[in-house]
Amino acid sequence: MSDLVVVSFKGEDTADQVLNKLQQLQKEHLIDLEDACVVVRDAKGKIHLKQAVDLVGMGALSGAAWGGLFGSLVGLLLLNPLVGLATGMAVGAGTGALSGALSDYGIDDDFMRSTGQNIEAGSSALFILVRRVNFDKVLPELKPLGGKVIKTSLTNDEEERLRKALEGLNTSGVAT
Structure with missing residues (x-):
């Protein structure tokens, strides 16, 4: 079963960079992506979807x-x-x-558009369906890119690990 992860990023290109990094990690068999989509909310507030699968x-x-x-x-x-x-x-x-x-494969477009309305103008979000992930090897690769977890279907422990890694929090909750 796949897990849904939605992460927002500052800047319109950051989610693309993260997706490129995840695709590299997929080639190393550290993560198995079922579907991915970058949602960009431009400076005017318009939502753009960039599907990974054409x-x-x-x-x-x-x-x-x-x-x-x-x-x-x-x-x-x-x-x-x-x-x-x-x-x-x-x-x-x-x-x-x-x-x-x-046809609509993977993540629902209407869900992505409605969730994209909640991110700031001039920013982006990455929606991914993950079949399998090696958290110990993937999270350190993503930490420098930052991000804020919006929604997941992960377990509470996995979501907290992801949140801490992306938002740069240590175990005491103080920003690093």
Whole structure:
């Protein structure tokens, strides 16, 4: 089961930096991310979502591949495989992009937008779904980037460890 973690950061680019760091740590198998999204609230207060998984692009690519395959097969039956390939790829890419745009994978967009309204203008937040994490190795990597924990589905102990690491608190509660 995955855990949801939402952390806000000062600056519009900080959440992107943290996500890049988490993706590096994922390559080292220290964390397993299911989904991630950066929410930016610009200086005017407008909310922008930056999905880590581009469903439209993936859908178009997948649709083009399947459309090309089936188009070629239909084209072979009609003795014109190149026209079938081209038509199949075009139709497949269009339907794949449409299905990608209409699907909502992972974290709910409406939840991210409503939570994004609670962060300061000119700041950002990172929403992640985590399957597995090695807290002992990941938290020290994230400490220099700061952040404030907004919401989690972690246990109370794990949430407190995360909060202390990101907000720079030692065990006595005094800022370091």
